[in-house]
Amino acid sequence: MDHVFSVLQEADVINIQxxxxxxxxxxxxxxxxxxxxxxxxxxxxxxxKRWMDN
Incomplete structure (x- = not known):
């Protein structure tokens, strides 16, 4: 995957990091x-609570 992005960036097709x-x-x-x-x-x-209710 890194190789694909590096080739596309070298060809100025894409410019991403x-x-x-x-x-x-x-x-x-x-x-x-x-x-x-x-x-x-x-x-x-x-x-x-029970003691207070009774």
Whole structure:
């Protein structure tokens, strides 16, 4: 692919810059706060709510 673009650029048919990125399937673990996940409420929160309703 690089050869095709370089030949076309040398012939002044196109004038572009190509950048290539290669990714593998590496898994990166991210802390839940880093992904925007909602924070879990402690179980005592629900106990207080039930106690106040009754």
């Amino acid at each position: 190509t950048d290539q990125v290669s990714l593998d399937n590496t898994i990166i673990k991210v802390h839940p706060d880093g992904t925007g996940a909602l924070k879990k409420w402690p179980t005592s929160h629900w106990e207080i």
